[in-house]
Amino acid sequence: MRHHLLIIDPQNDFCDLPPSALPVRGANADLQRLAQLITRHGTALDGITVTLDSHHRYDIAHPAFWRGPAGEQPLLCPITLADVDAGRWLPAQPALLPAVRHYLQHCALFVWPPHCLVGSWGHNIHEGLNQALQQWECQGLQPVQFLFKGLNPLTEHFSAFEADLPLADDPATCFNPRQVATLVAAQRVIVAGEALSHCVASSVRSLLRHLGPDFARKLVLLEDCSSPVPGFEKQAEDFVAEIRQLGAHILPSTALFA
Numbered sequence: 001m002r003h004h005l006l007i008i009d010p011q012n013d014f015c016d017l018p019p020s021a022l023p024v025r026g027a028n029a030d031l032q033r034l035a036q037l038i039t040r041h042g043t044a045l046d047g048i049t050v051t052l053d054s055h056h057r058y059d060i061a062h063p064a065f066w067r068g069p070a071g072e073q074p075l076l077c078p079i080t081l082a083d084v085d086a087g088r089w090l091p092a093q094p095a096l097l098p099a100v101r102h103y104l105q106h107c108a109l110f111v112w113p114p115h116c117l118v119g120s121w122g123h124n125i126h127e128g129l130n131q132a133l134q135q136w137e138c139q140g141l142q143p144v145q146f147l148f149k150g151l152n153p154l155t156e157h158f159s160a161f162e163a164d165l166p167l168a169d170d171p172a173t174c175f176n177p178r179q180v181a182t183l184v185a186a187q188r189v190i191v192a193g194e195a196l197s198h199c200v201a202s203s204v205r206s207l208l209r210h211l212g213p214d215f216a217r218k219l220v221l222l223e224d225c226s227s228p229v230p231g232f233e234k235q236a237e238d239f240v241a242e243i244r245q246l247g248a249h250i251l252p253s254t255a256l257f258a
Contacts, residue, residue: 008193013122051160197228216246
């Protein structure tokens with residue numbers, strides 16, 4: 001396998017078009033360019049993997065999981081162990097307090113608007129990209145591989161390949177070498193999707209952590225097919241600099257097969 005395309009979370013709720021729940025500035029244009037790449041150069045792609053952020057409304061990183069002293073719910077804010085110990089924010093289910101304290105001892109947590117809810121419009125793939133993927137399947141006579149992540153409400157799941165805090169009783173939250181076998185076999189892994197600052201960065205870092213830093217040399221990040229969450233541009237810049245230093249290639253989609 002020569003070229004494998006890894007698309008991270010190309011979903012409606014991340015597109016900067018209404019009524020998306022968590023719009024990433026530039027995401028709609030990113031995914032349109034990615035659709036054009038697949039349409040024009042699909043025969044050069046030996047495989048495609050698409051990851052899908054998949055949540056319940058009741059989720060540790062969504063407001064419904066938490067309560068303040070007056071019954072209020074948080075939104076677009078961090079929650080720390082100090083917040084919980086001071087009673088500023090507590091789990092709506094009191095029995096989960098020990099698990100929440102354990103989580104916050106190991107992971108940072110930010111509460112987002114409910115997004116990519118399974119079965120909702122926001123969970124669906126960007127329409128133009130989805131059409132290109134369907135066409136690629138029919139032309140190549142093989143299916144796109146889909147990976148769902150984020151279904152366990154007790155742990156955040158930025159990376160497509162492991163939760164922020166893997167849970168021993170849920171294998172879906174743990175790194176699975178079988179899920180990345182096609183990436184390991186590829187000569188080049190082309191990376192795109194949303195958002196560059198969060199799920200793209202976390203997914204690539206998981207691959208490097210488990211497969212070794214040399215894996216970066218086969219990575220190609222499409223710089224015009226991935227954008228950061230507004231306000232997190234510095235995190236995206238740091239990630240790009242990090243993988244570039246390890247040997248990854250950073251290219252516009254128009255230069256990939258030029």
